[in-house]
Amino acid sequence: MIRQILKTISVWAIPCFLVGIPLFGAIKRVKVYESFVQGAKEGFQVGIRIIPYLVAILVAVGMLRSAGAIDMLARCLDPVLRRIGMPAEILPLAIMRPLSGSGSMGIVTELIKTHGPDSFIARFAASAYASTETTFYVLAVYFGSVGIKKARHAVASGLVADIVSLFAALIVCRLVF
Amino acid sequence: MLNYIWLALVILAVLLGGINGKIEDVTKAAIDSAGNAVTISIGLIGVMTLWLGIMKIAEDSGLMALLAKAIAPIMKRLFPDIPEGHPAMGSMLMNIAANMLGLSNAATPLGLKAMADLEKLNKVPGVATNAMCTFLTINTAGLQIIPATMISLMQSMGSKDPTAIIGTTLASTLIAVTAGVTTAKLLERLPIFSIARAAGERKAS
Numbered sequence: 001m002i003r004q005i006l007k008t009i010s011v012w013a014i015p016c017f018l019v020g021i022p023l024f025g026a027i028k029r030v031k032v033y034e035s036f037v038q039g040a041k042e043g044f045q046v047g048i049r050i051i052p053y054l055v056a057i058l059v060a061v062g063m064l065r066s067a068g069a070i071d072m073l074a075r076c077l078d079p080v081l082r083r084i085g086m087p088a089e090i091l092p093l094a095i096m097r098p099l100s101g102s103g104s105m106g107i108v109t110e111l112i113k114t115h116g117p118d119s120f121i122a123r124f125a126a127s128a129y130a131s132t133e134t135t136f137y138v139l140a141v142y143f144g145s146v147g148i149k150k151a152r153h154a155v156a157s158g159l160v161a162d163i164v165s166l167f168a169a170l171i172v173c174r175l176v177f
Numbered sequence: 178m179l180n181y182i183w184l185a186l187v188i189l190a191v192l193l194g195g196i197n198g199k200i201e202d203v204t205k206a207a208i209d210s211a212g213n214a215v216t217i218s219i220g221l222i223g224v225m226t227l228w229l230g231i232m233k234i235a236e237d238s239g240l241m242a243l244l245a246k247a248i249a250p251i252m253k254r255l256f257p258d259i260p261e262g263h264p265a266m267g268s269m270l271m272n273i274a275a276n277m278l279g280l281s282n283a284a285t286p287l288g289l290k291a292m293a294d295l296e297k298l299n300k301v302p303g304v305a306t307n308a309m310c311t312f313l314t315i316n317t318a319g320l321q322i323i324p325a326t327m328i329s330l331m332q333s334m335g336s337k338d339p340t341a342i343i344g345t346t347l348a349s350t351l352i353a354v355t356a357g358v359t360t361a362k363l364l365e366r367l368p369i370f371s372i373a374r375a376a377g378e379r380k381a382s
Contacts, residue, residue, distance in 0.1 A: 006323050006340070013278050021231050025238035032234050039233020043226025046289055047218050054214040060186040062210030066202040067194035098317075109330065117336035126331060126342045130324030131350035135317040139179075141221075142313055145289045146296040149303045150375035151179050153364035154310040158317035161357030165318065168349035176345055 046145050053144025057136050061099045070095050070103075086170060089114075089121055093128065098135035098162045105129070120177050128169040132162050221285065228286035232268060241267030255358065256308045258298065265294035269312055276316065279325035288316055304375045307365045314357040321350055 022032045064070070074091035082088060089111060096104040108129045115121040135158040143151060194203035235241050245252075245266035252259070252266050259265055268291035275284035291312060299306050305313075324346045331339035364370050 006325075006328070006343075010279060010323060010325050013275075013280055014283060017283065018231065021235045021238075021240065024240050025234040028238040028240075030234060030237045035234045035237045036230035038230075039236070040226045040230030042293075043229050043286075044222055046225050046229075046293075047222035050221065051215055051218045054218055055211050056183060058210040058214040058217075059207050060183055060190070062206040062213075063190035063194070063203050064186050066206035067190045067192075067199055068197040069189055069193045072193060072197075105326075105330075108327075109334075112330065112334045117331050117334040118338065118341075122331075122334075122336075123342055123345070126324070126327040127345040127349060130321060130327040130342065130346040131319065132353055133317050133319035138317045139313065141285065142288055142292050142316065143305060143309070146292045146299075147303060148305045148309065149179070150305060151313075152305045152310055152372070152375055153361060153367070153370040154305055154313045154317075155178050155182065156364055157310065157314040157357050157361035160360040161314060161318035161353045164356035165349050165353030168352035169345065172345045172348045177341075 049147065050141055050144040053140040054137075057140040061103075061136060065096075065100065065103060070099075085174075087121060087124070090125060090128065090166075090170075093125055094166050097129065097132060097166075098159060101134040101137060104134070120173065123177055124169060124173040127173055128166050131169050132165040135159060135162055224282055225286045225289065228283060229290060232271070232287070232290050235267070235271075236264055243267075244270050255311055258306065258308050259295075260298075263294070263298070265291060265298065265308070268294050273315065273320060276320050277322045279321055279323040281326075288312075301372055301376045304372055306372070307361075310365060311358060311361045314361045315354060318354040318357040319350060320354050322347060 022036075025032045025035065070092050073095050074088075077091060077095075078088050081091065086094075093104055093107045093111070096107055108125045111125045112122040135155075139151060139154065139158065143149075143154070190203055191200070194200045232241075241264050242262055245262050245264065248266065248270050249261055252269070253261070256266070256269075268287060272284055272287040272291050275281075275287050292309065295306065295309050295312065298308070322343075324342060327342060327346070328339050331342065368374065
């Protein structure tokens with residue numbers, strides 16, 4: 001039942017936006033086609049503007065991953081986190097999550113495969129993955145699109161949100177599952 | 178800050194790559210990632226153009242101003258620097274709504290539209306404003322009601338109850354957003370994160 005409702009929402013949301021906004025515009029006597037192309041012409045520039053920022057971040061993250069740094073860092077942190085009840089299997093995911101969306105997706109898939117989709121580890125991993133975003137990617141794309149080079153406190157607050165979401169997911173999953 | 182983080186990531190990668198005997202992989206990853214970054218950016222152009230067009234209609238028809246007014250009471254607290262009825266309020270709301278529904282194809286273009294609106298209020302080019310940092314934090318915390326990607330992954334892996342993670346995800350994402358935004362609000366007052374300092378640093382370099 002819930003699944004059906006959710007599916008309907010996610011299937012219909014975008015078509016509703018795509019028809020609803022122009023329809024509202026037409027009622028308000030906006031020349032919708034002219035308005036659309038006027039706004040849309042910025043799209044290309046935005047895409048191009050992001051490139052240097054995204055190359056900088058993705059190259060650094062890609063190099064770090066391939067050097068085996070994630071596993072090493074996970075091994076270093078393991079004794080500390082184990083003491084507070086964090087399952088060791090989750091650590092690589094926790095470190096990867098702010099750095100790479102596809103990388104952490106791969107880890108979640110692997111964890112679900114190994115432990116079974118209805119295991120605690122799988123559910124915890126899925127919740128932890130979904131309750132946050134890839135901080136460095138968002139940073140590069142969002143700030144890059146308007147040429148922001150000085151992120152000020154955004155990196156720190158973004159990472160705080162990542163760390164909190166991991167521990168929140170652990171606590172909530174322990175309570176629920 | 179990004180200067181140090183970026184440098185640290187690259188140094189660490191080469192150092193550890195050398196120690197682990199994976200230096201060739203590191204080289205390959207650098208080149209592949211650069212290509213990948215361009216592919217992602219170019220791939221964004223299509224949806225970006227579509228949503229910027231749609232959002233322009235929303236703006237011209239007064240829909241954005243209407244949205245901005247409707248949510249002003251909440252947004253004024255989160256973004257005190259943004260004047261009432263500014264289009265940035267409307268586009269940020271659209272981005273947050275798309276994120277909540279798990280519509281990642283729409284969320285990023287709408288978010289970038291919001292960034293462009295926020296940039297209009299920026300007095301120091303190249304330096305993030307308080308509003309931008311708060312908005313970015315909400316996005317990096319990934320406020321999501323329906324974790325669509327994870328539900329379908331769980332389903333495809335044969336889970337008996339793939340929607341079981343909705344509640345736990347929602348709870349932890351809400352906690353994360355609250356913590357992130359609170360942190361952003363506290364940090365924006367610290368002298369080391371001040372706009373003047375970031376701008377001065379830029380002139381010096």
